[in-house]
Amino acid sequence: MDDTLFFEATQAEPLDGHVHSRAERRDLQAQRILDAAKTCFVRSGFQGTSMQQICSEASMSPGALYRYFPSKESLIEAICEVNRRQDAETFAAMENCSNVVDGVVNCAIDHLRFTHDNGNAPIFAEIATESLRNESIRAIGDNCMVDVRHKFHDYLRGALERGEIDPVVELEALLPMILAIGQGLAIADLPNQGVSFDKVETMLRAATVAMLRPVDARDTAGN
Numbered sequence: 327m328d329d330t331l332f333f334e335a336t337q338a339e340p341l342d343g344h345v346h347s348r349a350e351r352r353d354l355q356a357q358r359i360l361d362a363a364k365t366c367f368v369r370s371g372f373q374g375t376s377m378q379q380i381c382s383e384a385s386m387s388p389g390a391l392y393r394y395f396p397s398k399e400s401l402i403e404a405i406c407e408v409n410r411r412q413d414a415e416t417f418a419a420m421e422n423c424s425n426v427v428d429g430v431v432n433c434a435i436d437h438l439r440f441t442h443d444n445g446n447a448p449i450f451a452e453i454a455t456e457s458l459r460n461e462s463i464r465a466i467g468d469n470c471m472v473d474v475r476h477k478f479h480d481y482l483r484g485a486l487e488r489g490e491i492d493p494v495v496e497l498e499a500l501l502p503m504i505l506a507i508g509q510g511l512a513i514a515d516l517p518n519q520g521v522s523f524d525k526v527e528t529m530l531r532a533a534t535v536a537m538l539r540p541v542d543a544r545d546t547a548g549n
Contacts, residue, residue, distance in 0.1 A: 426485040447515035
């Protein structure tokens with residue numbers, strides 16, 4: 327048995343005795359590695375972290391780890407991919423909102439909750455910092471943002487064409503501003519600093535209304 331299969335066989339079964347399929351075991355171990363990588367990247371930075379350190383953090387041999395992720399860049403890509411899958415679910419919910427302000431606000435708050443609940447703010451900050459000096463990491467981040475930009479662009483363009491909003495600036499300037507606010511909220515993790523989600527939502531809603539200027543503001547005032 328190679329060391330990857332040995333690791334799966336000896337480490338993957340939970341204490342409750344439930345027997346996982348091989349695919350489930352692989353998913354569990356991949357998540358174990360990603361959690362270890364996030365811990366190491368936050369503690370030592372991307373440049374200061376070695377694959378050996380991640381192996382030690384995950385209690386895994388190098389041979390087993392490399393079967394899952396061949397490089398630090400592949401780990402960052404996988405971390406971003408988990409976030410992108412969550413974004414897809416959030417966008418689906420955004421499309422079902424009764425008005426565009428609710429859609430934007432709910433999307434941002436859902437993303438903030440996911441980031442906060444999973445303790446991802448420090449790793450997102452590290453990825454953003456590393457992307458300033460590492461072309462590979464920047465490309466990974468840019469690729470993850472492609473769908474986000476397209477979804478928000480189409481969503482806001484639709485509201486504009488339907489006459490639901492009268493933005494303070496053109497869409498080409500408005501869109502990067504809204505995305506910057508969303509990214510900043512995720513990295514700052516205000517709930518972790520004692521600012522409640524309710525207060526964050528109240529402030530974000532006020533800012534969104536001010537930027538989008540909904541034609542019928544009565545439907546976007548919130549409670």
